[in-house]
Each structure stands twice: as C-alpha cells, then as structure tokens.
Amino acid sequence: MTAVAPFTIAGRELRSRLILGTGGFTNHDVLAAALQASGAELCTVALRRLGGERGPNHAGSILDVLDHAGVEVLPNTAGCYTARDAIITAQLAREAFGTDWIKLEVIGDDRTLLPDAVELVAAAEALVDDGFVVLPYTTDDPILARRLEDVGCAAVMPLGSPIGSGMGIRNPYNISIVVERAGVPVILDAGVGTASDAAFAIELGCDGVLCASAISRAHDPVAMANAIRLAVQAGRLARGAGRIPRRRYAEASTPDEGLPVFDSASQ
Amino acid sequence: MTVKVTINGDRRELPAGATVASVVASLPNAPEGRGVAVAIEGEVVPRAQWAVVELRDGANVEVVAAVQGG
Numbered sequence: 001m002t003a004v005a006p007f008t009i010a011g012r013e014l015r016s017r018l019i020l021g022t023g024g025f026t027n028h029d030v031l032a033a034a035l036q037a038s039g040a041e042l043c044t045v046a047l048r049r050l051g052g053e054r055g056p057n058h059a060g061s062i063l064d065v066l067d068h069a070g071v072e073v074l075p076n077t078a079g080c081y082t083a084r085d086a087i088i089t090a091q092l093a094r095e096a097f098g099t100d101w102i103k104l105e106v107i108g109d110d111r112t113l114l115p116d117a118v119e120l121v122a123a124a125e126a127l128v129d130d131g132f133v134v135l136p137y138t139t140d141d142p143i144l145a146r147r148l149e150d151v152g153c154a155a156v157m158p159l160g161s162p163i164g165s166g167m168g169i170r171n172p173y174n175i176s177i178v179v180e181r182a183g184v185p186v187i188l189d190a191g192v193g194t195a196s197d198a199a200f201a202i203e204l205g206c207d208g209v210l211c212a213s214a215i216s217r218a219h220d221p222v223a224m225a226n227a228i229r230l231a232v233q234a235g236r237l238a239r240g241a242g243r244i245p246r247r248r249y250a251e252a253s254t255p256d257e258g259l260p261v262f263d264s265a266s267q
Numbered sequence: 268m269t270v271k272v273t274i275n276g277d278r279r280e281l282p283a284g285a286t287v288a289s290v291v292a293s294l295p296n297a298p299e300g301r302g303v304a305v306a307i308e309g310e311v312v313p314r315a316q317w318a319v320v321e322l323r324d325g326a327n328v329e330v331v332a333a334v335q336g337g
Binding site: 046084097105 | 276294303305314330333335337
C-alpha cells in the first residue's frame with residue numbers, strides 16, 4: 001500500500017483520494033489555486049437558476065476554472081429535499097455537463113442538512129435505473145449504506161458530522177463498520193474541519209475524502225488544500241502500516257531486562 | 268398572440284412561438300449554452316431541441332447553470 005495507490009469508482013481510476021467541493025470559495029482565483037494545491041481530479045459543482053440574483057454571476061466560468069485545472073466535474077443535487085427534485089436535478093446535470101456521474105444529496109431539513117434516508121434510497125434506485133453513476137451523501141448508518149449499495153450505488157459517502165460543521169468524525173465506529181461491510185468505495189463526505197480529520201478518515205479505511213468548507217472557508221484555503229492532500233496521503237500510509245492496538249495501561253517500549261539495581265539490599 | 272409562461276419563478280409574456288433557445292438567450296449572464304440545462308414541467312429539454320421547442324401557454328420553465336457548490 002502506497003500513499004499514491006489509485007482506487008477505482010465505477011471503472012474510473014482515480015489517483016487522488018481527495019475530492020474537492022467547490023462551495024464557499026470567495027473567488028475563482030482562490031478556487032483555482034486551491035485546486036492545484038489539493039491535487040484533486042474530481043470536483044463538485046451545483047446547479048442554480050440562471051439569471052437570478054444569487055445565481056451564476058459569470059455563468060460558465062466555474063467550468064472554465066475546472067477545465068483549466070484539468071479536473072472532472074462531479075455535479076451534485078445540493079438543496080434537494082425530495083427524490084423527485086433530486087432526480088430532475090441529476091437529469092439537468094447530465095444535460096448541462098455531459099456526465100452521468102452524480103453526487104446525490106437529498107436532505108431532510110435546512111438546519112442539520114442531514115440526509116433524508118427514505119427519499120435518498122428512492123432517488124438512488126431511480127437514478128441507477130436511469131443509467132447514472134450514483135455517489136450518495138449518506139449518514140454514518142451502516143445499514144443505510146448497505147441499502148444504497150444494494151440498489152446499485154457506485155460508492156457510498158457517509159458524513160463524519162453535519163455539512164460545514166467542521167466537527168470531524170463523530171462516530172468513528174460506525175464509519176469503520178460502513179468500511180468493513182462495503183463492497184463499493186467509501187468516501188467520507190462532510191464534517192472534515194482540518195487535516196487530521198481527513199487523515200483519520202483514511203486511517204479508518206475510507207477510500208477517499210470529500211472536502212469543501214474545510215478548505216474553502218479556511219483562513220488560507222490554498223495552504224489547507226495542501227495540508228489535507230498530505231493528510232490523505234499520510235492516512236493512507238498509516239492505514240497500510242497498521243496501527244498498534246489501543247490499551248488501557250502502558251506497555252513499556254524499553255526492555256526491563258538488564259535494568260541496573262542501585263540498592264544493595266535488594267540484590 | 269402571446270403566451271404567459273413562468274421562467275425561473277418570474278411570470279413573463281412572450282410572443283407566441285418563442286423557443287427555449289430564445290428564452291435562454293434572454294436571461295442575464297447567459298453563457299453560450301455550456302453548463303446550462305432547461306426543464307419544462309420537470310422534464311429536461313435536450314439542448315439539441317432548444318431551437319425547435321416552442322413554449323406553450325402556462326409553461327413552467329427552469330433554466331439552470333453551474334455554480335460553485337458541494
């Protein structure tokens with residue numbers, strides 16, 4: 001196992017285990033620099049109404065930035081609350097970007113942004129049937145991950161903690177169980193706050209990490225992109241190296257044998 | 268003759284025979300079609316049909332484009 005060993009999603013080989021979310025960058029120059037520093041090959045984008053006040057200001061130019069960086073687009077269905085909306089959004093994304101890959105998000109409310117499991121599975125099944133390569137954003141529930149795999153998802157993307165919370169991995173035991181049972185790649189999606197969180201995800205056995213806010217909202221996004229790229233590599237090396245078991249009590253690394261005795265009475 | 272349609276939530280009155288292509292071109296910041304997609308009543312209209320699909324009275328049209336996100 002090496003830090004740069006590629007992995008495969010739906011037959012596509014990816015050398016970088018870091019997928020970059022493009023949300024939250026203050027401008028395209030910072031995004032471009034962070035992209036380069038991250039080494040990501042895959043990058044999320046969203047769809048919003050054209051011509052709206054908060055819509056694309058320089059429509060198309062986000063795609064120019066991604067093209068120039070040589071990264072591929074992974075469209076998402078961010079903001080969808082129902083399977084129907086997510087399915088239509090995925091179909092729009094396929095038309096807009098010419099890719100059948102979709103990061104499927106179906107959320108339950110706007111405060112937690114947690115996935116709506118029922119709608120998520122329904123949307124995933126319909127999109128798989130429609131020929132999509134579906135990468136669902138899901139909870140850290142191993143059973144739900146299995147359900148998503150069963151309906152044909154190409155990967156599962158459990159959250160470490162809520163989107164944008166920077167709370168890291170709140171339930172590493174669940175993430176481990178998802179990893180142990182998954183027959184498809186596992187990408188940790190959401191919750192990463194800093195480099196160590198990304199390393200931890202990979203140490204737990206995740207195949208990759210998706211980061212947006214941790215990088216885009218960092219004080220220095222480019223430096224954080226670099227840090228998280230290295231953390232993913234470090235995590236990969238550590239996972240392969242095999243961590244020592246946890247113990248409740250100490251285990252000396254220095255041998256007791258040959259320890260000098262300075263008290264003559266105890267000789 | 269005109270048709271009343273809703274485009275991205277805004278009600279508009281267009282000349283009868285207005286096409287999807289003309290609607291996309293009329294929106295601010297319209298790129299040259301790249302990264303843009305259109306749905307009418309939740310059905311995607313393939314780009315190849317934009318020039319020929321005419322809007323019917325009462326149509327609900329959504330025109331979307333790429334933004335940062337996710």
